[in-house]
Amino acid sequence: MMDKFTEEISHFIGFFHISVENARAREAYNEFAFTKADVDVEKLPVHTSDFAAPFDLLGFEPDFGYRAPAPDHWYVLTKPVQSQSFSDARTFGHHIDGRVLPDTPNYGFNTPIDSVHYLYPTPEILAPGSVVNHFNQAISLSDDDYFSVGGHGLAFNPEPVGDAAVLEGFEEAAALSPLGDLERPGSSADMIGVIQTVIDQLEDVPADSDAVQINLSATSIDGIYVNGELVEEAPNLDDYHSFDKDESDGDDSAEDDSEGEEGADGESTNTWTQDDGTVAIEVSVEVHTGGNTLINNVVLQNFWTGATITIVAEDHVEVNAIVQINALWDTDAITSAVSDWTHDAATNEMFNIATFDHLDTSNGSEPGASGNDDYPAFWAVTEIHGDLMIVNWLEQIIFMSDDDVGILSSSGVTTSVIAGDNFGVNHASVFELGFSYDLIIIGGSIFDANIIHQMNVLFDNDYVGATADFQTSGEGSVSSSGNLLWNQARIGTIGDADRFDSLSQDQLGTLASFANGDGSISPDLMSDEAFAGLQGLRVLYISGDLINLQYIRQTNILGDSDQIALAMDAIAPNLDANWTIETGSNALLNNATIIDLDSVGKTYVGGEQYSQETLFQAELISGQPDFGNPDPDALVNEAILFLDDSMLAPDDHSTASDASCMPSDYDGHTGDGVNGMIGH
Incomplete structure (x- = not known):
């Protein structure tokens, strides 16, 4: 066939x-x-064959x-006679009655008196490796510009602000934090030391001060806290800051045939032809020295390893902490010469937003209510000799200096100066998806820490002064604040403090068996309600410690102390010019999220169990520095000098005669951006 x-x-x-x-x-x-011909062909005899x-x-x-060939390794599953209808297990292999093979790997099983035996291939289980990531993202920018616009014939040379004051402010803000500078760990011992240091520092928080909004420490914290207050919903950043740049709409008074021409050195002239044939010019002066945006953003999701039940021979140490500090120095001095201008009433806004989530993985049913009486009768084990480390250490810092110095006058054209508007972003996204097990057995301890440390420091001490002869009849507006400092953090973990329990005698026996190399699991543990309905257990054994450390530190430091002088054009002064001055509107933003799903069920601890969650929020607003003179005009007139030597003659009666008489080639400030004379 x-x-x-x-x-x-x-x-x-x-x-x-x-x-x-x-x-x-x-x-x-x-x-x-093509070649056929009349040919007589003799017929050949026909031979036939059978x-x-x-x-x-x-x-x-x-x-x-x-059928696939048999695997190299097998394990034996022994079931009671009453369970001969174990047909679902055929997915694991073949059914052989009354046969127990020699040289079977040492996989544990329950052995009743009357039983039949099943032979199944050994499942392969992968062991997770240690994960250690160190991220260090840093941005440093110096944008200290000097600009001079118009035919005023003056140079403005105030004392440069420098970075020393900003760094001193940072040290003052950092002193509020309960956490000091943590050194990046390089070994498992160092990582455990860092976690213990954090615990000690959080337990020794300095006494509350006026700057501290909340200092909360408990076994478990739940909810959303905004500036020290528990709220139902967190604020939305889009309601306070837009990342879209404003588009210039032009002058609504211009006719359809209006046209603009770009002038040299950043100076533009907007002109249009009027009905009488004359050319009209939009006369205005606009300067923006702020508008900087600093962003640190981290999303860290850790699902590297977890189990329904975790057994720990020694201690379980868990700490979750969010530390947020906003510090602002915004002391402005505005000349009285612009007292009739519109002053932007936008105030500084500062937010510390913290969220603690504890995901509940239970189905709401009581123990024993699953209705499934089938429990696993075999297990497969993968082993790690030593410690298992899951570490993500992320540090982000942005340091920006935007201390601008400028002197402006209107010379009958449209003038626009942008000396700020810098943008710095640090971004990191980490997603670790690894292995899940039914049971994790740890011969040492568990050290579990999630830490977020955020700080914003802004120096926005501006002064806008005018020369003695400055005057204007046009419309004007000045804005020196409107800054946004934003810290937002979230820590999401599994379960609450009630997910812990002490070890039973059966669990202690299982730990001893694995420590001795036998690898036996007690029958009572196999019959745990969490394992109901499982045919077999996936088991991870770690002989050492499990170290899970997630650390994020974000810092924004911005110095935006601008010094602006308003002067009159010495050649063709224009009193009708419209003025717009903006020295603030900075945004310092920190956003961090840690989702740490390291255990999805109960944890049984043989030693001490320590859980601590801490929330620290502080807001520092300083009235310093004191310029030493409440009149910014005096500061301006002390810092200007004439560019034309003939204007310094003894018989000169210029209205700016109170200016310092310094050589015309004096260069008291060097800039990097706009840098130099604009508009001459």
Whole structure:
């Protein structure tokens, strides 16, 4: 009898030969058609032969009878006689009655008196490796510009602000934090030391001060806290800051045939033809020295390893902490010469937003209410000798200096100066998806820490002064604040403090068995309600410690102390110019999220169990520095000098004669951006 594979091959060979013969016949006939002649062909004798078909062909049979070869390793599952209908287990292998093979790997199983035996292939379980990531993202920018616009004939040379004051402010703000500078760990011992240091520092928080909004420490914290207050919903950043740049809409008074021309050195002249044929010019002066945006953003999701039940031989130490500090120095001095201008009433806004989430993985049912009486009767183990480390250490810092110095006058054109508007972003996204187990057995301790430390420091001490002869009849506006300091953090973990319990005698016996190398799991542990419905257990054994450390530190430091002088054009002064001065509107933003799903069920601890969650929020607003003189005009007139030596003659009676008489080639300030004389 021919099987169906031989039959298929025979058909294929037969069709192949037929195709070849047809091709040969076609070629021979075409060649013969042109050369045929009347030829008598003698008929050849026909020889016949016997034909036999020893195979009986079967009809079409859709079933595929192939079976994979047996694996190299097997384990034995022994079930009571009453459970002979264990048909679901066939997914694991073949059923062999009454047979127990020798050299079976040492996988534990329950052994009743009356039983039948099942032989199954050993499942392969992968062990997770240690994960240690160190991220260090840093941005440093110095954008200290000097600009001079208009034909005022003066140079403005105040004392540069420098970075020393900003760094001193940072030290003052950092002193509020309960956490000091933590050194990046390089070994498992260092990581445990860092976690213990954090615990000690959080337990020794300095006494509350006026700057501290909240200092909360408890076994578990739940909810959303905004500036020290528990709220139902967190603020939305989009309601306070837009990342879209404003588009210039032009002058609404311009006619349809208006046109603009870009002038040299950043100075533009907007002109249009009026009905009488004359050319009109939009006369204005606009300067923006702020508008900087600093962003640190981190999203860290850790699902590297976890289990329904975790057994710890020694201690379990857990700490979750969010530390947030906003510090602002915004002391401005505005000249009285612009007292009739519109002063932007936008105030500084500062937010510390912290969220603690504890995800509940239970289904709400009581123990024993699952209705499934089937419990696993075998297990497979993967082992890690030593410690398992899951560490993500992220540090982000942005240091920006935007201390601008400028002197402006209106010379009958449209002038626009942008000396700020810098943008710095640090971003990191980490997603670690690893392995899940039914049971994790740890021979040492668990050290689990999630820490977020955020700080914003802004120096926005501006002064806007005017020379003695400055005057204007046009409209004007000045804005020196409107800054946004934003810290937002979230820590999401599994379960609450009630997910811990002490070890039972059966669990202690299981730990001792694994420590001795036997690898036996007690029957009572196998019958835990959390394992109901499972046919077998996936087990991870760690002989050392499990260290889970997630650390994020974000820092924004911005110095935006601008010094602006308003002067009159010495050649063609224009009193009708419209003025717009903006020295604030900075945004310092920190956002960090840690989702740490390291345990999805109960944890049984043989030693001490320590849980601490801490929230620290502080807001520092300083009235310093004191410029030493409440009149910014005096500061301006002390810092200007004439560029034209003839204006310094004894008989000169210029209205700016109170300016310092310094050489015309004096260069008291060097800038990097706009840098130099603009508009001459």
